Amino acid sequence: EIQLVESGGGLVQPGGSLRLSCAASGFTFSTDWMSWVRQAPGKGLEWVANIKEDGSEKYYVDSVKGRFTMSRDNTKNSLSLQMNSLRVEDTAVYYCARYRSLGSWGQGTLVTVSS
């Protein structure tokens, strides 16, 4: 069974940092692109970032470029999203997903940026 389990969310002040993690199991993690998608409270879905199988290519939505960094550890089947200089508008549930086409999703982790 494919499982994606996010962790690391929480309450952080504007300007602060947070690191999200995603533990993957049930598939060959090292051969798949991975993605992060977020959903602000009561809003629609927003694609955030992609990373290639070997980590050699990464793509980000403009609003997080220079602040967020996506990485992966294929030896541990894990995905990370380092989020710096957080803004109120980054408040959302963050999901990790398999493939660029988002074939499987985790349950999400809530990030709240507020003073």
Place this chain on the structure above:
Amino acid sequence: DVVMAQSPLSLPVTLGQPASISCRSSQSLVYSDGNTYLNWFQQRPGQSPRRLIYWVSNRDSGVPDRFSGSGSGTDFTLKISRVEAEDVGVYYCMQGAHWPHTFGQGTKLEIK
């Protein structure tokens, strides 16, 4: 960025009746490899999104065959042949042909 425009945004449907959602992109979603990267997702209340259809018309494993996807270029449609109570939720299209990948606004399906 590629804009994905869904319609309608609200879709009241009688149980057992068909439903259709349109998704139009501001650019062609045909990638250089010849594939068209248009996907459909369902998000039931309180749940994570779930992919229903990938590459326009390929149904994911476990998705009932009453769901179907069609279209080409910039115009795409998700159809439900007979709506059931479990289909209530928000439906999103998403393009993966251009970075940044972008979603439609979402279509809320409810039972009339």
